Amino acid sequence: MKIFEWSGTRSQLLSLLWVFLTVNYIYCDVFTLHLAQYLEAFLSGEVGGMNITEEFLLAFAIVLQIPMIMIVLSSVLTFRLSKYCNIVAGLITTSVQTYTVTMGGTLHYMFFSFFEICTGLIIIYLAATWQQESTS
Numbered sequence: 001m002k003i004f005e006w007s008g009t010r011s012q013l014l015s016l017l018w019v020f021l022t023v024n025y026i027y028c029d030v031f032t033l034h035l036a037q038y039l040e041a042f043l044s045g046e047v048g049g050m051n052i053t054e055e056f057l058l059a060f061a062i063v064l065q066i067p068m069i070m071i072v073l074s075s076v077l078t079f080r081l082s083k084y085c086n087i088v089a090g091l092i093t094t095s096v097q098t099y100t101v102t103m104g105g106t107l108h109y110m111f112f113s114f115f116e117i118c119t120g121l122i123i124i125y126l127a128a129t130w131q132q133e134s135t136s
Contacts, residue, residue, distance in 0.1 A: 010130050014086050014123060015074040021093070021119045022067045028112035035106065048103070067093055079132045086127035094120030 006013055032038050041047040050056065070089045074082055094117055101113045 010126060011074050011082055014082070014126060015071050017119055017123050017126070018067050018070040018074060021116060021123070022064075022071065024112050024116050024119070025064060025067065028109060028116075031108045031112075032106070038106075063093075063096055079130075083127050083130050086130075087124055090120050090124035090127060094124065 008016075033042070038047065042052060045052050066089050070086065073085055077085060097113055097116045097120065101110065101117070105113070
């Protein structure tokens with residue numbers, strides 16, 4: 001008995017997984033702002049010993065741009081480029097998320113991180129095992 005069935009292309013599935021990953025990142029951050037201690041820390045400009053500067057936010061924006069741009073690139077790049085970009089982007093985003101989990105966090109952060117890391121691993125696996133369809 002099948003539980004899952006995907007009728008689209010591998011590139012469409014990868015794009016959809018990048019959407020899922022991006023939404024998880026965003027909602028995790030939104031949930032964090034609902035905790036008074038974190039909201040106060042963000043407003044003070046220092047969270048967990050890190051100064052929230054323009055440069056920090058730019059670096060954060062660059063890292064967050066990776067999954068967002070992969071939503072589009074997964075569908076428009078050629079097979080070979082898409083395969084390798086998905087692998088590299090998956091490795092970067094999953095590594096960053098895995099590293100941040102080692103620093104600890106709230107219950108909701110760990111919950112979201114579980115799905116983010118699993119999704120990243122699925123993206124890497126799907127991209128790494130992706131075979132170009134023969135054009136007959």
